Amino acid sequence: MLRKRLSHSTAVAAIAAAAFVLTGPAPATAEDDVIVIGSITTLEGPFATGGQDAYRAMEMAFEEIDYTIAGKRIEWIRESSDAQADVALARARKLIEQDDVDIIIGPLSGAEGIALRDYSRTLEGKTIVNGSSGAADTTLRDPSPNFFRFNTEGTQWTAGLGNYVYDELGVDHVALVAADYAFPYAQVMGFMLEYCAAGGAVTKLWSPLNTTDFGSIIANIPEDAGAIVLIQGGTDALAFLTQYAETGGDRPIIGGSITADQTLLSARGPHQRLMEGMVAAGPIADLNDDPMWIEWVEAYRERFPDGFDSPSIHAFNYYTNTKAVLLALEEVDGDLSDNQAAFQEALANVEFQNPMGANVRLDHNRQAISDIFLTRVVNDGGTMRTEAFGTTEGVTQSMGMDEEEFLALGSPSRDNPDCPPGS
């Protein structure tokens, strides 16, 4: 009898143990004093270096507050995507469903952002705060109440560039070499709104993301184009510039906001000849007199001696978004109860300065309004750096236009807007 009973209880224990193994330990959120923040960036694919840098900046933001807010510990779960929307979505689901995170910070790339915006709408009591993705429609059209973006986006980033190229450089026809996906569409629209209105003509040359051989694109550049507007980033931009230099090309290059990035500036090679003097527009510049920026860059260099010479745009955006989350959490003392109602309210109203020293606040679509800089690539004692030489303050998502009027222009796409030569 005793024996039978013993074996019985052993069996119960075994089942309990098995159940424990199967379900795992209780999820971290069961503890009251832990806030679980998940993040997604691209540690694979064409933007791997940008993604790596984004996580450096997030680490800085968390370390500044020693991973604690109002006595609560912050647990950070990192995920990676490869700049594809379906991958980002799968990783977001994993973070929400398996890791039970409270907040996701990410993703990095345009189409991923739209995918996560749509996903956030299906969630209750969870918040997704953008990482660095910059497609306009993520917040402009059909915004989700659970999706916040404290970085400015691709269209905003080009503020001032179109007018500069037409008026200051005196170029009335440009060849536009751009990658064929959501983020460049937004950048192209921002540039063309100004440039076409000023009277310029644009020949568009699209290439799929991950193009390594630009031979045919280069052959398609029209003879009479006075400059090349290069809306490419990462390896794609490096490939284009190297191959353009190799064919002896010498037109001035106007960059998109992720073209003159550290990924490219710090890579050695013949492309550097074309990049010196390259004008671009965007939310950051390596050389900027603002004391906040100088301090932040110093902190970055000290913390990450193996990082870039200066933080990349992705590091800047992830830091800005993480900072906003931390400020809002602080305001509500880390209270995420009531489906995060108080937290989301605080997040929507947070107003602060990003590391460039520019004021950041959200519009009614939970999209940042902030300053944009015109930049130029300079050779700063042997190191290529971008230098700010102009500012457009408080750029809204409708580029200063009336919102209705702006929306009526339609979504940016490969065909919208359009002002081909001879039209």
Added chain:
Amino acid sequence: MSLQYALTVTLNGLTLAALYFIVASGFSLIFGLMRTVNMAHGSLYLIGAYVGFAVFDPLYMNDATYSYAWYIAILAGIAAAAIVGIVMQVAFLGWMQGQELRQALVTIGISIIVADQLLANFGGSPFQFFAPDILFGPMEIPFVGRYSTFRVFQIGVAVAVGVGLWLLLNKTRLGIMVRAGVDDRQMLAACGINVPLIAVFVFGLGAALAGFGGVIGATAQPTQLGIDVKFLLTSLVVVIVGGMGSIPGTAIGAILIGVTEQWGQALLPTYSVILTFVIMVAVLAVRPQGIMGRPD
């Protein structure tokens, strides 16, 4: 459309085909002659490029060694890929000869491990070799105008690789043994030939070609992690279109794919990615063994 434009795009296609041929010929050799589905072929390409670059970078920075850094990088890339290839064949693939699914899965595993190791050791930044001064910059080509010298050089390299391989397989004793091994392994072994040793040699040669392609490819275009998948896929398509194990077939496949890619990019940029697969589907439908392949 001007003649100059048409010629430039075609030349772009041919130079791209040259790179594809160098990489795919190694794949074809292994796949076609040994029936080993080497899904880590792209990783061998990456190993060639990364190890070559690790050797190249310090030499290039030094004025004394700057002029021959690139040639040493080529040797280092070839050697590294060949050694890894030989280790793969001896340690894993040799004893599972004939189990194709198992070999495919093992090589996929190896490719994942290699990619992570390269990321851990070299970081994720893109890099590029700089060709020696005589190969860098534009040259004048009749009817085309200024054209990249290195791309023309690529065609020369591919032709040399193709002729070399053809001579090796058709005019040497070793080539006879390799071809005999394809037809009847047992009979060849019964003749007193060390078949596993030949397999190691063929694998090492195929891997060396991938490593060579890695350095050449990373001189023509920037290289970073992830490009291994692209070259594996291209090699697969080239070999399937051209016919497995056939060197002329691989050349035809590479030219078809390279030229189509470039013309596709020039005429229908959105659909250029699909075009290569359209060719593959068409060839498979009409001639399943590939253009120059032998029917089973």
